[in-house]
Amino acid sequence: MSTDLPDDVPEVADQVRPVRVEEEMEQSYIDYAMSVIAGRALPDVRDGLKPVQRRILYAMHEEGISSNAGHRKASNIVGDTMGSYHPHGDASIYDALARMAQDFSLRYPLVDGQGNFGSVDGDPPAAMRYTEARMAPVAEELLADIEKDTVDFQSNYDDRLEEPSVLPAALPNLLLNGSSGIAVGMSTNIPPHNLGEVVDGVVHLIDNPDCTVRDLMEFVEGPDFPTAANIVGRQGIYDAYQTGRGKLRVRAELEVDEEARRIVVTELPYQENKARRVERIARDVNEGRIEGISDLRDESDRDGIRIVVELKRGANADVVRNQLLEHHLERTFSIISLALVDGQPRVLNLKQLLEQYVNHRREVVRRRSEHDLAEAEDRAHILEARLKALENVDSVVDLIRGSEDRDAAKAGLREHFEFSQPQAEHIVRMQLGSLTSLEAAELEDEYDDVTAEIERLETILGDEDELLGVIKEELESVRDKYADERRTSIVEDTGTVTREDLIPEEEMVVVLTEGDYVKRMALSAFDPQHRGGKGIIGTGLKDGDRVSTVFQASTHDYLLCFTSAGQVYQLKTYELPEMGRTARGRSAVNLLSLDSDERVTAIVNTDDVDEDEFLTMVTRGGYIKRTCATEFDNILSTGIRAVSLEKGDELVDVAVTDGESDVIIGTEAGMAIRFDETEARAMGRSARGVNAIKLTGSNVGTDNLADRRDWDGDAVVGLVCAKEDDDRDLLTVTWHGYGKRTPLSEYRKQSRYGKGLIDIKTNARNGHVVALKTVREDDDLVIMSEGGQIMRTHASEVSEQGRNTQGVRVMRLDDDDWVASVDVSTVDVSTVDEE
Structure with missing residues (x-):
């Protein structure tokens, strides 16, 4: 065959060049992928909008369809957007417009819609010729000052007009309303958040550019879905904020009405199709997968969701509830914080998003x-x-x-x-x-x-x-x-089966060592003794380890554990390993994330705390701080900051006060000061506090306990609260096992930051003070030594004496042993065995 070209072939044929098909396909696919990533599926990190959303809002802005203007036909808005800025099908533009108007999809809707824009039952919006829309006030904040050359503009698709490449965004829309989208080889799924929390987080970041993600989480608690419901546990939130990826368990809000024999669901997980979920529950009931349900009704209306589950006679409501949660009313929400940064897709953590x-x-x-x-x-x-x-x-x-x-x-x-x-x-x-x-x-x-x-x-x-x-x-x-109130609650992750219900409620003794070992033992394992006894072995210790804390709690108690470093952790007693008296215990690394030189110094039972009360803290260096109890409602598994400390100082004790009490603070050298708690004003968790007592010298900064015993200075050991007419006694116990009870009335009130009064003599016999407690005669004392001996005795066994006395022997100790910790139990003791 001849390859000669005819004379009339255009000159353009000379420009044809051969290419490999695979190379052309690869380049074309890359171009297509980047077009989808940057031009369609992913939001810009700056204004949180995809191109179609940005173009809809800008088209409305150009046409004057503001929040105080009249509603305009949605078809008109779609037509303007498509004709001027977004050369795609009208269906995709209307879908985006409708979603921006749905209060069940966006936490803060950007479009004020009039008409049917869909429902949580999965109903589609009415045709665009029937619906009307205008910008919501929040959307105007995204466009504020756009006419003042605040953002770059680019040519539209046919070079007739110019459109903004990003909006000025006077609010952080990406986190407020979230975003979801599937690009080529990647996807994004950012949940909505509360405006007040996010703005507080941004302000904190501006003031503290070196803050951590954990610091920001004190302001941004977690996602806040428009459909409310509950987020189960905080670990998924922490993972998402720390790494940009995480999984949340979102649970419906439901109430079990035992009297009416029904379960009522009032909130569903985000993006849940209500009608489909009710249908699937009914199917499982008919097929026998869920038992105990006699009727199922959807009574939802414009005021909110209400799904009523009627129970059969004799059905266990908790079992039915758990089955509903396991199969239908709890779902996983996967977070992928992927957004465009300078035109490139990046996964960002919480701090990077705000930055x-x-x-x-x-x-x-x-x-x-x-x-x-x-x-x-x-x-x-x-x-x-x-x-x-x-x-x-x-x-x-x-x-x-x-x-x-x-x-x-x-x-x-x-x-x-x-x-x-x-x-x-x-x-x-x-x-x-x-x-x-x-x-x-x-x-x-x-x-x-x-x-x-x-x-x-x-x-x-x-x-x-x-x-x-x-x-x-x-x-x-x-x-x-x-800003408005948070809708989504963050509840504790207890699973669908409540482990607590399977554990008998009984009083336990919990032992913590400086080597980070922990265990619990039944209080009944320790028979009461008269004072002066040696006690019995309470724990086995590793070489070089010492007991640091002992306290008594019920298996069902929720405890706030305050550490010497000023951190606070939340702990459930029944989660601790139960072991025998001679067992060493188990490492607490999976329960409390303590540093090597950090130890638990105070325990507060949350059952003893009301919302209007305060947690009053005192440090070894003599500072006192009161913080509202509500500041400790939500505690991360990794703990949160309870008080800021000066270098070398440490938190030594915490007491619950009601705002109308006195506080009594005791020191190692046997001094005590009493003053009105209001002399220390309430402060936030990050505050240091104010001076409480003047110390003679200081043990602060002396890390080695043996060095502290030889120190001539002084340090705070604890505090208690008291009332004007309080009939209790102040119990003081020293390192060498001596102690006394003194009526609280003998401690007169003074002004804050004085030297105080002499409480007990701290001579060579007694040693320094180790604990300060308020007791009544019928209380029980649990005393433990550093060597692992534990003794339980009645408070009435300790003599009542005046101030500035030596006290009596409470616990007999070996020469190389010391009292480590004292706790007070209100459990009744009917008999006291002879030594």
């Missing part, structure tokens, strides 16, 4: 300030000309009247009065009515205002702190305008 938003707002405020500054300077330039013209009004008028035309007048003004071209043009156009004295006063006032504005804008542009201050102020304004 990207702050960087965006920094650029927006800077550009807006530059725009406003230019306008203000132009206005000041004109005002200066007008004021100068007023000062020389006769000369200016004569010059203009004597000029042949406008151009000559402008030239004369520039020559004789040194006006610029814009100033001269403005003077020529001035009306005679603006030459009045009243007009002059108004011009001077306006000039002063413009000058002040220029100075303010120059300060913002020249000082990074001022610029960040503007960002904070605007965020706080948005928060005050739109």
